[in-house]
Amino acid sequence: MHCRRHGLHCVLPPIILENIARKGDDEQREWATRAPSRDSSIRLARVQNALAGVAAAPQRADALVGVASPRPARVISDAQGTENVRGPIVRREGEAPTGDEATDEAYDGLGDTFDFWLEAYGRNSIDDAGMPLRGVVHFGEQYPNAFWDGQRMVFGDGDGQVLGMMTGSLDVIGHELGHGVTEAEAGLEYFGQSGAMNESLSDVWGSLVKQRKLGQDAASADWLIGSEVWTPNIDGDALRSLKAPGTAYDDPLVGKDPQPAHMDAYVETIRDNGGVHINSGIPNHAFYLAATAIGGNAWEMTGRIWYEALRDPALRPDSGFAAFARLAVVAAERLQGQRSREAAAVRDAWENVGVPTEQPSLQSLTAH
Amino acid sequence: MSASRRSSHRCNPSLRIELTRSGGYAGLATKLGELDTAELPENEARDIEELVQSAGVPALAKASPMQGKGADRFQYDLTIEGPEGRHELAMSEDRIPDELRPLIDRLKGGRPGSDA
Numbered sequence: 001m002h003c004r005r006h007g008l009h010c011v012l013p014p015i016i017l018e019n020i021a022r023k024g025d026d027e028q029r030e031w032a033t034r035a036p037s038r039d040s041s042i043r044l045a046r047v048q049n050a051l052a053g054v055a056a057a058p059q060r061a062d063a064l065v066g067v068a069s070p071r072p073a074r075v076i077s078d079a080q081g082t083e084n085v086r087g088p089i090v091r092r093e094g095e096a097p098t099g100d101e102a103t104d105e106a107y108d109g110l111g112d113t114f115d116f117w118l119e120a121y122g123r124n125s126i127d128d129a130g131m132p133l134r135g136v137v138h139f140g141e142q143y144p145n146a147f148w149d150g151q152r153m154v155f156g157d158g159d160g161q162v163l164g165m166m167t168g169s170l171d172v173i174g175h176e177l178g179h180g181v182t183e184a185e186a187g188l189e190y191f192g193q194s195g196a197m198n199e200s201l202s203d204v205w206g207s208l209v210k211q212r213k214l215g216q217d218a219a220s221a222d223w224l225i226g227s228e229v230w231t232p233n234i235d236g237d238a239l240r241s242l243k244a245p246g247t248a249y250d251d252p253l254v255g256k257d258p259q260p261a262h263m264d265a266y267v268e269t270i271r272d273n274g275g276v277h278i279n280s281g282i283p284n285h286a287f288y289l290a291a292t293a294i295g296g297n298a299w300e301m302t303g304r305i306w307y308e309a310l311r312d313p314a315l316r317p318d319s320g321f322a323a324f325a326r327l328a329v330v331a332a333e334r335l336q337g338q339r340s341r342e343a344a345a346v347r348d349a350w351e352n353v354g355v356p357t358e359q360p361s362l363q364s365l366t367a368h
Numbered sequence: 369m370s371a372s373r374r375s376s377h378r379c380n381p382s383l384r385i386e387l388t389r390s391g392g393y394a395g396l397a398t399k400l401g402e403l404d405t406a407e408l409p410e411n412e413a414r415d416i417e418e419l420v421q422s423a424g425v426p427a428l429a430k431a432s433p434m435q436g437k438g439a440d441r442f443q444y445d446l447t448i449e450g451p452e453g454r455h456e457l458a459m460s461e462d463r464i465p466d467e468l469r470p471l472i473d474r475l476k477g478g479r480p481g482s483d484a
Contacts, residue, residue, distance in 0.1 A: 145392040147440035149462075163394060172393060179439040190439050198439065226394065239394050254396055270433065270458050271388070271445055277395025
């Protein structure tokens with residue numbers, strides 16, 4: 001269950017590296033501060049910066065303001081119905097539309113998502129260092145899925161019976177790129193509760209990319225995920241609803257939306273990586289509750305709070321809902337003040353889905 | 369329950385096998401196929417039993433869940449129930465062991481008398 005994606009910091013959690021860096025002798029210190037550089041996770045650099053007394057908040061993209069605005073570097077390749085993600089490149093950054101719907105939707109959607117991260121949070125691409133955005137279209141044969149493979153966003157054409165073209169929903173593209181951001185930051189393990197938190201963050205970013213593109217505030221947004229991907233055969237509004245988890249679809253062929261909105265209904269299962277697309281309904285609904293209570297454009301204050309929590313070095317690969325919730329409260333207090341209505345709204349949102357936010361014990365910081 | 373069993377010719381009791389796909393971006397659980405060797409012609413049933421035998425299912429069950437990279441990949445859930453008990457294998461679509469592929473392809477395609 002451990003050490004699948006990340007290297008050393010999985011074996012040696014940041015807290016241990018931190019202790020060595022603080023208390024070890026010179027040789028140990030040198031090793032501890034150098035070791036994580038083998039890992040691609042930029043948040044380890046932040047742990048080290050925090051150790052060195054450097055403020056965690058400034059970001060590379062902010063530092064570039066006034067120099068040159070970062071630009072996306074999109075590369076779309078065509079798997080041509082195979083499962084080869086290294087097919088021919090069909091559109092590069094700055095090139096004209098190809099006329100192929102999936103190619104052009106992926107190109108545009110990745111551009112909208114890049115703009116979202118840069119303009120809302122000053123983040124320069126997936127790794128905050130201008131990583132090229134690699135998209136793969138026409139993956140597989142009637143493949144009804146989209147995924148993040150650790151390096152690129154991959155889109156199938158759908159089976160045509162249940163699910164259509166995956167590039168048709170902007171929030172799908174925002175969701176997949178969001179997995180890259182989560183992997184670069186907290187590296188939340190894609191299983192069980194940490195996996196459901198990872199999933200929820202991608203739904204949140206996917207929703208916010210769409211809301212920002214459409215100019216919708218928290219009150220006017222539909223809070224639906226994947227509202228364009230069902231075929232007309234299926235009786236459903238969308239794949240998921242942050243506003244009302246469990247109500248997005250109800251159809252004889254695919255069944256009913258299984259998402260819970262509260263910890264009381266948390267689903268234990270081995271399927272779906274331990275129910276990551278099921279239990280994500282709980283933190284999804286917490287975000288919705290916080291965003292509608294705080295009001296305004298959800299990507300501005302509430303999204304910023306969630307983003308700060310994701311970037312907090314205390315969020316670990318095995319962190320669950322309660323750890324994230326606590327860090328979201330801390331972020332809201334840091335940004336708006338301990339007694340602010342925003343901090344209260346975040347606390348209430350998590351309490352209302354059954355996730356405690358009071359000062360946690362060590363055990364409750366990790367999910368099992 | 370097993371009127372169609374042809375066990376008089378074989379010493380192995382039947383195997384019941386089910387394949388479900390779960391996860392993926394949409395998070396839908398879809399049953400891809402199922403079979404009961406007791407309901408198959410004898411040569412097909414024997415092929416399936418050999419596939420299961422040679423795959424080393426108990427060892428694979430210990431390695432389960434076999435998780436992939438990234439996020440939103442499909443997961444295959446394979447349940448095999450026979451005289452030696454019930455095994456549940458969970459694997460990411462990018463981590464399907466080679467030794468299970470013929471069985472999974474057989475369950476997905478439902479193609480009788482495959483060249484396995």
